[in-house]
Amino acid sequence: MNKDMTNSLSSPRSTSITLLVLAILLTSATLRAPITGVGSLISEIQADYGLSHTISGMLTTLPLIAFSVFALVAPKLSRKFGMEWTLIYCMIALTTGIVIRYLPNVTALFIGTALIGSAIAVCNVLVPGLIKRDFPLRIGLMTSLYTSSMNMWAAISSGISIPLSNTAIGWRGSLSCWVILTVITTLVWLPQLRRKPAKISSNGAAQKRKSGSVWRSSVAWQITIFMGLQSIMFYVGITWLPEILHEKGMSPEKAGWMLSLMQIMSMIGSFIMPLIATRTQSQKILAASSSALFLIGFSGIWLGLPSLAPLFIMSIGLGCGTTFSLVILFFALRSRSAEQAAEMSGMAQSIGYLLASVGPTMFGFLHDKSGNWNTPLATMVCLTLFTIAFGYAAGRKGYIHPE
Numbered sequence: 001m002n003k004d005m006t007n008s009l010s011s012p013r014s015t016s017i018t019l020l021v022l023a024i025l026l027t028s029a030t031l032r033a034p035i036t037g038v039g040s041l042i043s044e045i046q047a048d049y050g051l052s053h054t055i056s057g058m059l060t061t062l063p064l065i066a067f068s069v070f071a072l073v074a075p076k077l078s079r080k081f082g083m084e085w086t087l088i089y090c091m092i093a094l095t096t097g098i099v100i101r102y103l104p105n106v107t108a109l110f111i112g113t114a115l116i117g118s119a120i121a122v123c124n125v126l127v128p129g130l131i132k133r134d135f136p137l138r139i140g141l142m143t144s145l146y147t148s149s150m151n152m153w154a155a156i157s158s159g160i161s162i163p164l165s166n167t168a169i170g171w172r173g174s175l176s177c178w179v180i181l182t183v184i185t186t187l188v189w190l191p192q193l194r195r196k197p198a199k200i201s202s203n204g205a206a207q208k209r210k211s212g213s214v215w216r217s218s219v220a221w222q223i224t225i226f227m228g229l230q231s232i233m234f235y236v237g238i239t240w241l242p243e244i245l246h247e248k249g250m251s252p253e254k255a256g257w258m259l260s261l262m263q264i265m266s267m268i269g270s271f272i273m274p275l276i277a278t279r280t281q282s283q284k285i286l287a288a289s290s291s292a293l294f295l296i297g298f299s300g301i302w303l304g305l306p307s308l309a310p311l312f313i314m315s316i317g318l319g320c321g322t323t324f325s326l327v328i329l330f331f332a333l334r335s336r337s338a339e340q341a342a343e344m345s346g347m348a349q350s351i352g353y354l355l356a357s358v359g360p361t362m363f364g365f366l367h368d369k370s371g372n373w374n375t376p377l378a379t380m381v382c383l384t385l386f387t388i389a390f391g392y393a394a395g396r397k398g399y400i401h402p403e
Contacts, residue, residue, distance in 0.1 A: 016191070019188060019191050019192065020134060020192060021142075021145075022188055023087075023185065023188045023189050023192060024127060024130070024131070024142065024145070024146055025145060025146070025149050026181070026184060026185040026188055027087065027091075027123055027127060027185055027189075028127070028145075028146045028147070028149040028150040028153070029149055029150070029152075029153040029181060029185075030091070030094060030120075030123075030153075030178065030181055030182050030185055031120050031123055031124060031150050032120075032150050032151070032153060032154035032157065033153040033154060033156065033157040033178050033181065034094065034097075034098055034116050034120075034157070034175070034178045034182075035060075035063050035113075035116060035117070035120070036154040036155075036157045036158050037157040037158060037160075037161035037174065037175055038059050038060065038113075038175065039060065039158065039238070040158050040161040040162050041161050041162065041165055041171045041174060041175065042056055042059065044165060044171045045059070045109070045171060048171070049106045049109070051106070058110070059109075059110070059113055060239070060360075061357050061361075062110065062113050062114050062117055063113065063114075063116065063117030063120065064117070064235070064353050064354075064356055064357035065117070065353075065354075065357055066114055066116075066117030066118045066120070066121050067117060067120065067121040067124060067349060067350075067353035067356075068121075068349075068350050068351070068352075068353040068354035068357065069118075069121070069350070070117075070118045070121035070122055071121050071122075071124065071125050071345070071346045071347075071349040071350040071353065072346050072347075072350045073122065073346075074086075074121065074122040074124075074125035074126055074342065074345075074346050075125065075339070075342045075343045075346050077089075077122060078126055078129070078339075078342055079339070083126055083129070083130050083133070083338075084189060084192045084193055085193065086122065086126060087122075087123060087126060087127075087130075087189055088186060088189045088190070088193075090119040090120075090122045090123050091119070091182055091185050091186040091189065092186060093115055093118065093119040094115075094116055094119035094120065094123075094182050095179055095182040095183055095186065096115060097111075097112045097113070097114075097115030097116035097118075097119060098112065098116060098175070098176055098178055098179045098182065099112070099176070099179060100112035100115060101113060101116065101172075101175060101176065102172050102173075102175070102176040104172070121349070121353075124345070124349055125342055125345040125346045125349055126342055126345075127146060128143070128146075128328050128331040128332055128341055128342070128345050129331070129332075129338040129339070129341040129342035129345060130338065131143060131146065131332060132331070132332040132335065132337075132338045132341045133338035133341075139274075139278060139329065139332045139333070140274040140275050140277065140278030140279070140329070141274070141275065143274040143278075143325060143328055143329050143332070144270070144271045144272070144273075144274040144275050144325070145271075146328070147270035147271070147274070147321070147324060147325040147328055148267050148268075148270045148271035148321075148325075150270075151263065151266050151267035151270050151321060152267050154263065155260065155263040155264060155267060157178070158259075158260070158263065159260065160174075161174050161175070162174075164177065213343075214340065214343045214344050214347055214400055215347060217400045219334055219394070219398055219399065219400050220334075220344055220347060220348070220400045222390055222393040222394040223327065223330045223331075223334060223344065223348050223394045224347055224348040224351045224352065225351075225390045226287070226323070226327060226330075226387065226390040226391050226393075226394040227327045227348040227349065227351070227352035228348075228351055228352040228354070228355035228356065229291075229355070229383060229386055229387040229390060230291070230294075230319075230320070230323035230324060230327065230352075230387060230391075231352045231353060231355060231356035231359070232355055232356055232358075232359035232383060233294050233298075233316070233319065233320060233323075233380075233383075233384070233387065234266075234320045234324070234356070235356045235357075235359050235360050236359050236360050236363050236380065237262060237316055237317075237320065238259060238262070238263075239360040239363070239364075240360065240363055240364070240367075240376075241255075241258065241259060241262070241301075241313070241316075242255040242256055242258065242259050243255075244301060244373050244377075245258055245301075245309060247373065248301075248304055248306060248309075248373075249306055250306065250309065258309065258310065258313045259313075261310060261313050261314060261317065262313050262314070262316055262317035262320070263317065264317065265313075265314045265316075265317030265318045265320075265321065266317045266318070266320040266321035266324075267321060268318070268321060269290075269317070269318040269319070269320070269321025269322040269325065270321035270322070270324055270325040271321075271325075272322075273286070273290065273321070273322040273325045273326055273329075274325050274326075274328075274329050277325075277326060277329055277333075278329070278333075281397050282395060282396055282397040283326060283329075283330075283333075283395035284391075284392045284393070284394075284395035284396045285392075285395070286322075286326065286395060287323070287326050287391035287392060287394060287395035288388050288389075288391050288392040288395065290318075290319055290322035290323045290326060290391065291319065291323055291384065291387040291388040291391040292319075292384075292388055293315045293316065293318050293319030293322070294315075294316060294319040294323075294380075294384040294387060295381065295384040295385070295388065296312065296315045297312045297313065297314075297315035297316035297319060298312075298316065298377060298380045298381050298384060299381050299384075300312035300315070301377060302373075302374065302377035302378060302380075302381060323387070323391065326391070326394075326395070327348065327352075327394075328345075330344075330394055330395075331344045331345045331348070334394075334398065334399055334400050335399065335400055336399060336400075340400065344400055363376045363379075363380070364376075366379060
């Protein structure tokens with residue numbers, strides 16, 4: 001934490017600012033941890049309920065569909081209830097979803113999962129807008145903390161789920177332990193209700209009327225497509241890379257560690273990139289070079305160089321972290337108000353996660369049709385070229401709607 005923020009924390013408003021930063025970091029921790037552990041436990045869940053692979057796959061797909069659908073609703077909820085109240089309601093819904101998922105019933109498992117995904121979707125959209133509203137001079141630092149915390153807790157959840165399930169609490173307890181975190185987060189948000197909500201200035205309202213919907217902005221669509229493409233890279237990676245590496249001769253255990261390495265590099269990239277990006281007026285080179293990391297990684301795996309596999313996985317992980325944090329940062333840098341940032345976030349995440357939900361399925365379909373991983377990997381390499389192009393476009397200096 002830099003000197004300016006340290007000074008602000010020593011002011012009379014220090015308690016309020018500290019609690020707000022803590023609330024944001026705790027919220028980021030709850031936005032991935034309750035769902036990333038499912039992948040590690042999927043075989044135990046299948047065995048317990050006798051689920052097919054297709055039905056089990058819905059446990060991963062459901063949250064992504066919810067991300068897409070409810071991302072569009074988030075700005076409206078924020079305008080109606082206020083950001084703080086909406087985030088508190090989401091934490092309550094998230095807690096309820098985790099509790100429902102714990103019940104020994106397959107229907108409850110899917111209902112709870114859907115509720116968890118819906119609550120996370122709204123938070124995904126609102127937090128970047130909240131950062132723009134309350135930390136306009138510290139957007140880079142707060143985005144770094146927010147995205148890296150999200151990735152860190154996602155990695156922790158993936159790592160501890162199986163060890164916890166091997167104890168007396170079982171897989172249900174392993175997935176439900178995150179209810180402690182969501183309850184704490186809810187309590188930390190409560191003091192924020194005393195703060196006066198930010199009002200849109202008359203100039204801001206006039207600008208909104210003049211510029212119209214973000215859906216009509218070419219810049220907004222560039223960011224949205226960039227969001228979708230980098231999401232495909234991430235979700236295809238975490239779904240299929242271990243199996244690809246195993247078929248190319250790597251042991252299952254080592255392939256699993258490669259996935260952990262990818263998440264660690266993603267966490268590092270998501271922390272460093274916003275600190276660099278906010279120091280430049282244009283982020284087009286940063287976005288294009290970050291996207292090029294996907295090209296290096298997937299091309300290397302496609303060519304089949306097992307001795308260099310860790311380097312290619314690190315490249316993909318670093319690409320995931322840097323591109324994701326850039327997209328979150330663009331919501332603030334390319335908008336003129338917190339409300340517009342939330343609308344941009346809703347648009348980009350709705351389309352982005354819809355594409356992400358299709359990506360792993362398409363990748364698997366191409367494998368089944370071709371009988372090998374060469375065709376799917378070649379397709380991914382082609383998609384990386386589009387990611388570079390749209391990253392470059394989204395990174396250009398400017399706003400969603402010019403003056």
